[in-house]
Amino acid sequence: ETGVTQSPTHLIKTRGQQVTLRCSSQSGHNTVSWYQQALGQGPQFIFQYYREEENGRGNFPPRFSGLQFPNYSSELNVNALELDDSALYLCASSLASPSPLHFGNGTRLTVT
Amino acid sequence: AQTVTQSQPEMSVQEAETVTLSCTYDTSESDYYLFWYKQPPSRQMILVIRQEAYKQQNATENRFSVNFQKAAKSFSLKISDSQLGDAAMYFCAYRSADSGGSNYKLTFGKGTLLTVNP
Secondary structure (H helix, E strand, O other): OOOOEEEEEEEEEEEOEEEEEEOOOOOOEEEEEEEEEEOOOEEEEEEEEEEEEEEEEEOOOOOEEEEEOOOOOOEEEEOOOOHHHHHEEEEEEEEOOOOOOOEEOOOOEEEO | OOOOEEEOEEEEEOOOOOOEOOOOOOOOOOOEEEEEEEEOOOOOOOEEEEEEOOOOOEEEEOOOOEEEOOOOOOOEEOOOOOOHHHHHEEEEEEEOOOOOOOOOEEEEEEOOEEEOOO
16 A cells, blocks of 8 residues: 655745645555654644545644645645744544554755 | 654664564544554555554554553564664554544644664
8 A cells, every 4th residue: 555645745935925735645545644744853743634624733823724625635824924834744644533644755845 | 633653763683683662642532543653764654563552452563562551551663683674764543433423533743763783
């Protein structure tokens, strides 16, 4: 079975721009969540999607938004990029609770 | 809100020796899950071990075991017979067992960087 895949691997954007990060869930997984990991920190929960609907959100502003598609793949969109948005963005998928999360390798976003 | 604290930013161990990584957490909930994840330079978070709070028996996965002290809110990871491939960042994480909202939110600590010396 294929694991969780994220694209792109690295990305450089300018402050004020918009970015879209993509994630393909592990086969059969209907839940996807996104995390932001700043340098030297643990990952911070952004939000999660279950069957195409957001059903949990962390302490992130509305300019962080997402989508989950019928095939359970997902996108993370960030508008009006700020320098502090520079981080590793991790996607994770799972089956219904209490199955563990399976993480992808992340997208390294640099905002200049 | 739940918090997870890892008080050891860095640890080192000799190959074949044993090392223990510390983790404490704060919660008012009685039912939850605790995890240890490993993050090598490849960046992928890899699940090492999981503990359900309602289980008194400590979880074990091959060379990895935990010491779960619910009353003390402590969850340490012991790595026996350390190998060079164990070198990585290790994160302790908490998840509520509230299944009503299908809550998969993990709360992570800041991590402990483990170095394994040959």
